[in-house]
Amino acid sequence: MSVTQQFLLDSYRAAQHGQAAPPAPGVHDWQVVREVRDYGRFNAVIHERPARGRLRAALHRLLSGLREGGVRTPRPLP
Template identity: 50%
Template sequence: MNTNQQHLFDAYRAAQRGELAPPQPGRHDWEALGEIRDHLRTGRPDARRRRKGWLRRLLSASWPTP
């Protein structure tokens, strides 16, 4: 059984139980690889999210809102 067949089986079982279907296989692979890379570089898996938040705070503080 490959991953797509397993996903269809799990989605069918979740529908029978009234639960949410699991995410599609491979949907979050790039995000997970980025977090692994950040963890290996900095020791913190959420380093990329912290950088994005820092940049967003910097830009919102320096640009006046209309």
């Protein structure tokens, strides 16, 4: 059964019982993305790492190592 079919079935059942219809699939996707991002930032602060710019800094280290003619070994995390 697909997500759409399940949603339609749940909506039908809710209408039969006089309840509110469930949210449509994909309605809360951006909220989930924001919560995952916030959790990652919170986790970084708890572990005393920079909360922002970690991905960009890692890519910069990787690309600068490639420009210098070799691949650097990854720096261990503190």
